[in-house]
Amino acid sequence: MEINQNQALIRLMSLEFQVLEMALFLDIHKNDKQALATHTKYANELAMYKLDYQKKYGPITIEATMRDSWAWGDDPWPWDINFIGGIK
Amino acid sequence: MWIYEKKLQYPAWVEGNDLNIAKLLYAQYAGPDSELGAALRYLSQRYSMPIPEGRAVLTDIATEELGHFEIIGTLIHLLIKNATVEELQKAGLGATYAQHGYDIYTQDAGGTPFTAAYFQASDPISDVYEDMAAEMKAKTTYERLIRSTTDKGVIETLSFLREREIVHFQRFGELLGLLEEHYAKK
Numbered sequence: 001m002e003i004n005q006n007q008a009l010i011r012l013m014s015l016e017f018q019v020l021e022m023a024l025f026l027d028i029h030k031n032d033k034q035a036l037a038t039h040t041k042y043a044n045e046l047a048m049y050k051l052d053y054q055k056k057y058g059p060i061t062i063e064a065t066m067r068d069s070w071a072w073g074d075d076p077w078p079w080d081i082n083f084i085g086g087i088k
Numbered sequence: 089m090w091i092y093e094k095k096l097q098y099p100a101w102v103e104g105n106d107l108n109i110a111k112l113l114y115a116q117y118a119g120p121d122s123e124l125g126a127a128l129r130y131l132s133q134r135y136s137m138p139i140p141e142g143r144a145v146l147t148d149i150a151t152e153e154l155g156h157f158e159i160i161g162t163l164i165h166l167l168i169k170n171a172t173v174e175e176l177q178k179a180g181l182g183a184t185y186a187q188h189g190y191d192i193y194t195q196d197a198g199g200t201p202f203t204a205a206y207f208q209a210s211d212p213i214s215d216v217y218e219d220m221a222a223e224m225k226a227k228t229t230y231e232r233l234i235r236s237t238t239d240k241g242v243i244e245t246l247s248f249l250r251e252r253e254i255v256h257f258q259r260f261g262e263l264l265g266l267l268e269e270h271y272a273k274k
Contacts, residue, residue, distance in 0.1 A: 010099050012095065016093075016097070017098075020097075020148070024152075024255065024256075024259050027141055027144035027259070028145055028262045028266065030140075059094065060095060061092065061094070062091070078095055078096045078162060079165045082100075082102060082241075083099030083241075
């Protein structure tokens with residue numbers, strides 16, 4: 001099933017969150033090899049997903065390259081979206 | 089420095105039938121135990137932090153709190169954006185509307201503007217004790233806010249933020265242990 005932009009955005013948030021959660025843990029437990037491997041796995045997934053997302057839906061950061069025109073200001077901005085129903 | 093990501097940390101949502109919660113949400117936008125206060129507290133405490141674990145976790149939690157500041161702002165925005173002036177007045181937001189229109193101002197639930205007097209940056213050990221207390225107070229505030237509304241979206245979004253306070257409390261507790269070891273070695 002084709003997912004829509006909001007669902008793709010939720011997937012991106014979820015990967016970013018997993019990376020952050022591992023980072024906070026590793027900040028304190030920096031010699032935990034298992035946590036490091038988990039961080040690497042999520043970080044790789046996130047990097048790939050973010051590239052794909054930006055190609056399809058537009059820039060998430062100003063570091064994204066934009067093919068035809070400057071799309072950074074295009075809607076929606078984060079506060080415009082009401083994710084009715086939440087993650088489900 | 090920081091690079092903006094054009095997305096929220098969490099898919100915030102509102103049903104939109106409870107305008108009264110908008111005013112109360114300002115508690116966590118820029119009140120005493122707010123996300124803004126937490127972010128600025130942790131950022132200000134990094135410079136004298138003697139161990140790398142502390143510098144890293146203060147930076148990363150501060151950054152996450154800025155993301156939470158944006159989530160609370162988004163909830164308020166989604167709740168008020170289609171409300172009429174009369175509805176805003178009934179929901180206790182008449183003064184906020186008169187002074188700030190439909191913008192989200194850095195104030196607490198009672199309308200007091202944000203002040204840096206809400207937090208301290210002093211010395212690493214007492215800073216981390218303050219940080220743990222701040223996370224607990226924020227958690228309690230979220231529980232009160234959750235009890236103050238029937239909006240399922242607001243409740244779900246605040247429940248996520250409440251859980252983050254618990255994780256941050258845990259990380260700061262671990263940091264306190266590392267700091268005590270660090271000073272014991274000296």
